[in-house]
Amino acid sequence: MSFVLTSIVMFLFWMLLSEEFTFILILSGLVSSLFVSFISHDLLFGRAIDKSDIVRVHRFIRYLPWLLWQIIISNFDIAYRALHPKMPIDPCIVRFNSELKSELGIAILANSITLTPGTVTVMANEKGDFVVHSIVKGDKALPGIDIQAKVKKIEGVMDV
Amino acid sequence: MDIRTIVSGVFLFTGCFFMFVASIGIIRFPDFYSRIHPAGKGDTMGQAMVLIGLMIYEGFSFVSLKLLIIVIFILIANPTATHALANAAYVAGLKPWKKGDKR
């Protein structure tokens, strides 16, 4: 299953890059994508895909607009701090434990923290411990509980 | 000058502005951890903006599909790379800069 899916993805990527549809190109693309997925088919789709994954993708797509908006805000924040003559920064390091369990959820939360205003993930491990470097002290230092709640919602009923 | 060129130009120059600001931030900020902030955010978004501007200019074709793939890859990879860098510095025991230390 994972073999077939990986080779389909690889072949689509090949077609996208080649942009031409002659016989020799399609044949070599087919051979090389089969070869690549023979070597590494357990990397891309590690476990079987079931229905909950589709739900998760759907939830993630609904999460994206909020994330994009946060990216825009954080960029204006960075621009303000970098261009201000006195450079209003007061960095500190915050530790907390998110109660996420799955690797995917932790990865999404870490990248979201990096992209939201004022905070960058310094360390995250598989137990859900996070170390965050924040550019301001005080209330804003801890990355909002709402990010965690949102990511937890994406993760949903994960059976790992 | 049709409307599409104008929109793509706006995207292009907003992206350029943010990339430039990220560079200034990387130069001005006092320590490694705070330099990660502009590198992780400003660059990611500036680059996405410029490439989206190019996508709008190009219209729908293979080229804009490739641009879309680059944008998605960078939105995933750039925060991961900065996070990995920060992790390496943290493991090495680098102390963060506090307010009041000298620059």
Added chain:
Amino acid sequence: MIDIILLLFLVICGFVAVAMNDLLSTTIILGAYSLIMAIVWTRLNAVDVAFTEASVGAGITTVLIIAALSRTQRMEAQILAGGRSKKYEKYKVKRLLLLMVILVTGGILMYGTIDMPAFGNPNDPANLHVVPRYIKKTYEETGVVNFVTAILANYRGYDTLGETSVIFTAGLSVILLLRRKK
């Protein structure tokens, strides 16, 4: 305008890479050098050279040099920090001598370029014989769109094959040298 800034970049990167004391930093600066060099290749319309520069220069070389560094010393020997010792004086003399040798060699090489025809002049002998054929007939003879690629991979195919085998051998020997014995 862009070309001048980029070439300036390259010169600065080269000087800094030589002047650094820390070999790891030198590797990283050379990575930046490769990145910029690939833009220069792209502006010269040599797409596959840029590909090679990207994958070999910025990717594999950096990884291999870091792998080699992980088996050796990273910092330069402490002679430099030694101050006014006798060894340091000897080192200084040696360094001046080396500088002289480099300057003379560079001067001879520069002198050699004076005899070369002007860059891009259409009436030069170098541009009269094979170049028009490459430009006119590349597509019908080889079916390749970009004719820098066609020259490298078709007309000078054996040359490129030789280069590739040299790089392949180098990669193999690096793997043999660096492989950890269990």
Added chain:
Amino acid sequence: MFDVAAIIIVLAAALVLYRAIRGPMVCDRVLAVNVIGTKTVVLLALIGFIYKRPYFLDIALVYALINFIATIAFLKYREMGRLD
């Protein structure tokens, strides 16, 4: 339009190069080179559009991938002390 954008990005890369040269620690240098790499990707895409040869995007794609690899190799060396 593309020319001006390309020049702005090259100047931004020049600013970052200052940090790569000066950077007190190796980590700063890697960060700077990583940022230069992302700017290079954008620059390659822009040059492709300046020359009206959008197949330059393939190089940009390769670059986006390779830039990541070099950074990760360096970080592995820093954390483990070796690469294999």
